Amino acid sequence: MVVILKNNATEEQIENIKNHLAQYGFQIHESRGVQKTILGAIGVQPDFDTRKIRILDGVAEVYRVTAPFKQASRDFKSDDTIIKIKDVEIGGNKLAMMAGPCSIESEEQIFKLADIVAESGAKILRGGAFKPRTSPYSFQGLGEEGLKLMRAAADANNLLMITEVMQISQIEVIEKYTDIFQLGARNMQNFALLKELGNTRTPVMIKRGLSATIEEWLMSAEYVLANGNPNVILCERGIRTFETYTRNTFDLSAIPVVHKRSHLPVIADPSHATGLRDQVAPMARAAVAAGADGLMIEIHHDPENALSDGPQALLPDTFLDLVNELRAIAHAIHRDI
Ligand code: PEP
């Protein structure tokens, strides 16, 4: 940690700051320039609350030099994490493509869409059975019946499945069916749920919270890792900003930032990031070019009548064309789909 003192800090204040740092267990390296005095606080304390120093008289700024996350960090593990599930790898050279409806609505719907997903060459079927809806009057999902239908549709097409878990009490039932848990944006900081998912060994994809910083998102990954589950995937799904022409603002730069800071794979979800069908393909192309380890895309054969997120669902043919374009972009950066 680096502590920059105010130009007019008194000797008494400097002593007090140094005493505090020593008391918190840091070694101190003092550098006195003509104008600025800088204290280097040496000793890694990932959970140290820098505000304890920032509020002291005479302090101008405090900067961390080590990240508060450990196991999620590139310093902890320099190689990319590759998560293997059956014959699918997430985080390797081949992009992990996840597609399917927002919600499982019926047997006919999920089988139709699973067939399209398989035809595209994607290996993972997405779909929600327990839905986090803004309104309590909106469709809440088919529950376990939806999981059964989805498992059958995935198996019939040799696909893996990913579905959202909203609360601890659902872990047991969902784990019977799914290959990957999806931890939704609204639950990114549900620490009790993160801990319980850390107690399983089923891979968990953590969606970035609606207004979460990248550091907060990586701290959520840290919760799962620290509780013993090494199979963590991140998913950028757009964040809330002042912009209103899109549902969320797709933070494309989060992809290279996560790759620099962490060894965990990062998937991009251009569907929730934009909320509108015509913006999904351009953002999907950009995400592949930016180095995403895979994509999650919502599709529907009858989006007008979809029970959730119809306006952002791609029609099957558009999706199939898009995957072909994405394959070409992946090849240009020496990857594959
Ligand atoms: C979803 O994937 O359907 C979903 C609800 O996503 P998010 O948590 O990113 O809003």
Ligand code: MN
């Ligand atoms: Mn959705």
